Amino acid sequence: MRLFAAVLPPPAAVAELREVVQGLPHDEALRWTAQEGWHFTLAFMGEVGEGPLPELQVRLERAAGRTAPFVLRLHGSGRFAHRALWTGAAGDLDTLRLLAERADAAARRSGIPMEQHRSYHPHLTVARARTEVDLRPYVEAFAGFEGTPWPVEELHLVRSNLPGGGAPGAQPRYEVVGSWRLRG
Numbered sequence: 001m002r003l004f005a006a007v008l009p010p011p012a013a014v015a016e017l018r019e020v021v022q023g024l025p026h027d028e029a030l031r032w033t034a035q036e037g038w039h040f041t042l043a044f045m046g047e048v049g050e051g052p053l054p055e056l057q058v059r060l061e062r063a064a065g066r067t068a069p070f071v072l073r074l075h076g077s078g079r080f081a082h083r084a085l086w087t088g089a090a091g092d093l094d095t096l097r098l099l100a101e102r103a104d105a106a107a108r109r110s111g112i113p114m115e116q117h118r119s120y121h122p123h124l125t126v127a128r129a130r131t132e133v134d135l136r137p138y139v140e141a142f143a144g145f146e147g148t149p150w151p152v153e154e155l156h157l158v159r160s161n162l163p164g165g166g167a168p169g170a171q172p173r174y175e176v177v178g179s180w181r182l183r184g
């Protein structure tokens with residue numbers, strides 16, 4: 001199964017972002033992500049067999065247990081080349097990064113081969129391009145977006161079920177397989 005650790009925005013933050021996204025121009029070239037699946041990835045694990053799962057869950061619980069709850073808000077806009085349009089995060093990014101590092105270490109120590117650390121860039125993808133498209137006007141359209149802060153109190157392990165067919169920009173279906181409270 002394809003797994004990643006994530007922070008999930010609460011319903012109020014989702015509602016704020018939905019309003020912003022609904023105000024953006026629509027374009028056949030973009031596929032908008034479903035609000036039910038909106039998340040900030042902390043650590044992407046890729047395909048994981050059943051074997052490492054029990055240890056992974058114990059280690060993620062420990063990672064959450066050592067991390068204090070922190071404040072986060074949705075912030076601004078950005079893009080990855082011509083492929084993805086996203087909103088970013090602001091608030092206690094140091095703790096967000098720490099939690100991402102701990103989730104990465106939890107996976108690694110459970111025997112999951114993790115990619116070499118690239119710089120962690122917190123983002124919540126709101127649209128993916130089906131074909132090459134200039135995302136700059138979309139980025140500009142909500143560059144000033146600031147969401148209401150919320151306390152992040154849980155770390156989640158999420159399973160991503162990819163759609164069949166591999167259509168460019170097609171949407172995965174997400175399923176939370178574990179949640180642990182931050183208790184640091």
Ligand code: 2AM
Pocket residue numbers: 004039040041044084124125160
């Ligand atoms: P994205 O939103 O920028 O596509 C589930 O696929 C989550 O893991 C998404 O948030 C996705 O980021 C992220 N993800 C997918 N492949 C990844 C990879 N190879 N490295 C890091 N994150 C990845």
